[in-house]
Amino acid sequence: MSEAETIITLENVYKIFGPNPRGRAFDLCSSGVGKDEVQRQTGHVVGMKDISFEVKKGEIFVVMGLSGSGKSTAIRTVNKLHEVTHGRVIVEGTDVQQLRGAALQSFRREKLAMVFQHFALFPHRNIIDNTAYGLKVQGVDKPKRQAAAIEALAMVGLEAYAFNSTRELSGGMQQRVGLARALCSNPDILLMDEAFSALDPLIRRQMQDELMAIQDKVHKTILFITHDLNEALRMGSRICILRDGLVIQIGTPEEILTEPADGYVAEFVQDVDQGRVIDVGKVMHDAVILDPTSTLTQCVDALGDRRGGFVVDADNRPTGMLSLTDAATALAHGTTDLGSVLRSDFDTTTPGARFNENYAAAGRGQPIAVVDESGRLIGELEPREIMEEMGRVEQLVDGFEREVFL
Numbered sequence: 267m268s269e270a271e272t273i274i275t276l277e278n279v280y281k282i283f284g285p286n287p288r289g290r291a292f293d294l295c296s297s298g299v300g301k302d303e304v305q306r307q308t309g310h311v312v313g314m315k316d317i318s319f320e321v322k323k324g325e326i327f328v329v330m331g332l333s334g335s336g337k338s339t340a341i342r343t344v345n346k347l348h349e350v351t352h353g354r355v356i357v358e359g360t361d362v363q364q365l366r367g368a369a370l371q372s373f374r375r376e377k378l379a380m381v382f383q384h385f386a387l388f389p390h391r392n393i394i395d396n397t398a399y400g401l402k403v404q405g406v407d408k409p410k411r412q413a414a415a416i417e418a419l420a421m422v423g424l425e426a427y428a429f430n431s432t433r434e435l436s437g438g439m440q441q442r443v444g445l446a447r448a449l450c451s452n453p454d455i456l457l458m459d460e461a462f463s464a465l466d467p468l469i470r471r472q473m474q475d476e477l478m479a480i481q482d483k484v485h486k487t488i489l490f491i492t493h494d495l496n497e498a499l500r501m502g503s504r505i506c507i508l509r510d511g512l513v514i515q516i517g518t519p520e521e522i523l524t525e526p527a528d529g530y531v532a533e534f535v536q537d538v539d540q541g542r543v544i545d546v547g548k549v550m551h552d553a554v555i556l557d558p559t560s561t562l563t564q565c566v567d568a569l570g571d572r573r574g575g576f577v578v579d580a581d582n583r584p585t586g587m588l589s590l591t592d593a594a595t596a597l598a599h600g601t602t603d604l605g606s607v608l609r610s611d612f613d614t615t616t617p618g619a620r621f622n623e624n625y626a627a628a629g630r631g632q633p634i635a636v637v638d639e640s641g642r643l644i645g646e647l648e649p650r651e652i653m654e655e656m657g658r659v660e661q662l663v664d665g666f667e668r669e670v671f672l
């Protein structure tokens with residue numbers, strides 16, 4: 267698979283707030299002095315320090331961090347709501363900081379759309395006009411922009427409300443209109459700053475699901491900001507974690523959870539079920555395939571250090587599972603016949619499945635067959651391996667915790 271095209275690049279971006287951002291505050295900050303100390307010495311606030319990341323076409327790139335870590339500042343450099351102090355911001359080959367006047371305006375209108383936490387609707391306009399507002403500003407004629415607005419409202423499930431007043435909308439519906447407005451002008455890029463953070467948990471999850479379903483159809487490039495790790499893990503293709511204006515880690519949800527870069531990240535991840543992001547494929551082993559004509563003793567030898575093996579049919583589909591514990595019990599009772607000890611009620615999973623989908627199977631204590639989409643045996647996973655991998659991650663996180671608190 268070829269590497270996806272880069273749509274947004276931040277290159278060593280600094281943003282310092284204050285009357286003289288490029289003066290001593292910048293010198294201190296760039297020579298490694300921390301945010302609090304820079305503020306103490308100069309009265310300037312470090313918003314972003316040497317931030318670099320790339321957002322690839324079609325991905326949901328999540329920027330996550332505590333309040334004040336620089337998330338909003340970072341997203342605002344992308345549409346030049348902020349001028350950067352140092353560094354470059356490139357969007358689809360355009361050096362955004364160089365844009366001015368009409369060029370900046372048309373860049374903002376055509377290339378990207380923004381959705382905020384509190385989406386402001388015009389109370390005196392109905393929903394379709396609110397949705398089509400961006401196109402109106404662009405001078406698109408009424409039939410065209412209304413058609414686009416209906417299409418966008420349909421994507422968020424609100425087409426039936428197109429001609430209703432905005433006063434009748436719940437918070438969740440308002441955010442939907444916000445999303446529809448953003449989608450309406452068909453931009454390449456969506457910038458979403460805590461777009462779902464004000465919603466209650468159930469509605470919030472619905473909106474996350476809906477955005478992901480929409481994304482599967484429209485393939486936008488989405489820069490998504492949240493302070494919520496669970497949201498980041500659900501939505502993110504990759505996640506960038508900020509602290510005090512610094513990038514602490516960039517990685518896939520799995521990398522963030524299983525290889526946290528430091529104690530700050532570990533603190534975020536400690537309450538999350540790592541099993542949600544660890545793939546079976548990462549931990550599975552080759553399966554031992556047993557010869558159905560061999561004796562039980564020969565089968566036990568063939569298992570080696572594995573706790574189970576499989577008998578397969580002509581298409582390599584598993585038809586029976588021998589577990590080491592069953593074999594040992596049978597041998598102790600003098601049974602030597604493989605057929606009588608084989609189980610047909612074994613669990614199966616796929617390499618793309620997550621650990622947490624296999625907890626129930628793991629709880630039964632038996633080896634699990636890993637099969638491909640045609641049901642062919644491609645590996646085996648054992649409950650102890652699920653526990654070991656989870657334990658490894660936990661120890662890592664515990665280690666960081668000690669580091670943080672000592």
Ligand SMILES: Nc1ncnc2c1ncn2[C@@H]1O[C@H](COP(=O)(O)OP(=O)(O)OP(=O)(O)O)[C@@H](O)[C@H]1O
Nearest residue numbers: 283311312313332333334335336337338339340493
């Ligand atoms: N216009 C501004 N003037 C001065 N300081 C600012 C300005 N905007 C942001 N800051 C400071 O920059 C830092 C980063 O702020 P930013 O708004 O980017 O944080 P955030 O991660 O979005 O936080 P939140 O989760 O609260 O939205 C903070 O210390 C903030 O006080």
Ligand SMILES: [Mg+2]
Nearest residue numbers: 337338339459
């Ligand atoms: Mg913010």
